Amino acid sequence: MRDRSLGALLFVLALVAMVGYFWLLFLAPEDLVFLGKTISEWAIIVPVIILVYAVLVVVAWIGWALASTAPPLPVTVEVSDD
Numbered sequence: 001m002r003d004r005s006l007g008a009l010l011f012v013l014a015l016v017a018m019v020g021y022f023w024l025l026f027l028a029p030e031d032l033v034f035l036g037k038t039i040s041e042w043a044i045i046v047p048v049i050i051l052v053y054a055v056l057v058v059v060a061w062i063g064w065a066l067a068s069t070a071p072p073l074p075v076t077v078e079v080s081d082d
Helices: 003-027 039-068
Strands: none
């Protein structure tokens, strides 16, 4: 896929997602209820959960990298008697 067509596809998908999110947040019917919450409430809850989990995954990855990396070897300086 060429760069321009991929860019155009991403642009259109982002616009569709923005319109859909706007509809879910502000224009969704109030009688649509899923697990005791309205669709507008889910439109806020789901992205917040995704963002929190993304940050926690990055923190866990950093922790894993720090815990599993061997400590650096000590630097020894050789003194020459020249």
